[in-house]
């Protein structure tokens with residue numbers, strides 16, 4: 001740099017010396033003129049370079065390096081390099097920021113970054129959907145102006161972020177969000193939003209289930225302990241004693257059935273996928289017919305109808321348990337003299353096992369809930385016929401594990417048809 005400045009000074013001095021020599025040797029005014037011309041030329045050159053710098057610095061471009069002379073060239077070169085480095089740095093930062101934004105977007109949970117005044121700095125698409133935000137218009141807006149639920153506002157105000165906030169949707173579809181605020185960079189907050197609707201439902205189902213099981217077992221237990229007390233405290237004659245013991249046996253049988261069905265359900269739920277062994281259908285249907293006749297004790301007509309050839313592949317115990325439940329339901333919910341049909345059909349599209357009865361039937365409003373555990377249309381009738389309310393739940397699980405579905409068609413007073421439909425992949429010997 002200094003050499004360039006020295007060169008510029010030397011050029012100015014040389015010009016002045018030459019002009020002075022000219023003035024001294026030839027003519028004074030010629031010398032003055034030469035000095036003015038020399039200095040003017042150099043000034044013009046500096047002025048040209050200066051206006052180039054002015055133009056370039058107003059809109060610096062890195063397409064082409066601006067050309068200049070002397071010391072100016074060095075300044076231009078430095079500025080140009082500086083501008084280029086700056087742009088490369090900005091491009092790098094932009095790429096890093098884009099990566100971070102993409103990572104924020106890729107998170108399965110909602111993420112919102114807030115500043116010290118709870119204004120939105122960043123919000124991923126998941127959070128937009130969860131909280132009904134629109135980041136284009138809502139950026140820099142205080143989040144409490146957009147999510148107006150009092151619990152949420154109180155949570156942010158209280159600033160106790162040791163636990164997440166559980167937020168239920170105010171209206172519309174049932175949705176539960178877990179929002180956890182985490183402090184970062186001083187007073188800023190990051191909101192981590194998880195949709196826990198499913199977990200919440202599972203948790204509620206678990207609680208309901210425990211409550212249901214306790215309730216189901218408590219009733220026979222209460223009856224049983226009542227009878228026990230009576231037997232202990234009161235002298236009964238032989239006949240009455242026998243009657244009480246009979247009722248106690250009935251209650252303990254009921255508890256046994258509930259526990260047995262619960263065990264079956266839990267085995268089916270937790271067991272590995274069913275083994276794929278052929279199940280001899282003629283033999284199974286024969287057994288089901290025998291069971292139906294035994295349960296019916298001559299009160300119904302049992303008919304077997306088969307069409308097509310082929311066996312199922314799967315776990316025999318699970319299929320037998322599912323079909324057995326359908327058969328026993330048909331017997332239990334069909335009045336004296338009714339007809340129960342066990343139908344087995346095999347076709348190119350798969351197989352169907354159905355139990356059709358002309359029993360009491362079911363109102364359409366109950367159909368979607370029938371496979372829920374402990375759901376019963378008529379609790380009294382179910383109990384009187386030895387039901388546990390778990391039969392169709394077992395059926396549904398066992399069929400699911402065999403890629404089959406349960407189809408229910410029923411008309412109150414006319415009868416019902418419960419059909420288990422299996423895909424062709426579950427049938428052998430078609």
Ligand code: ADP
Pocket residue numbers: 325329330333357359360361362370371375376377378382383386387388389390391392393416
């Ligand atoms: P349960 O042990 O009470 O029979 P299930 O889970 O097997 O329990 O069935 C649930 C409910 O579905 C029964 O309580 C009954 O109300 C109804 N249901 C099942 N099968 C039939 C049927 N074939 N006809 C009429 N109602 C039925």
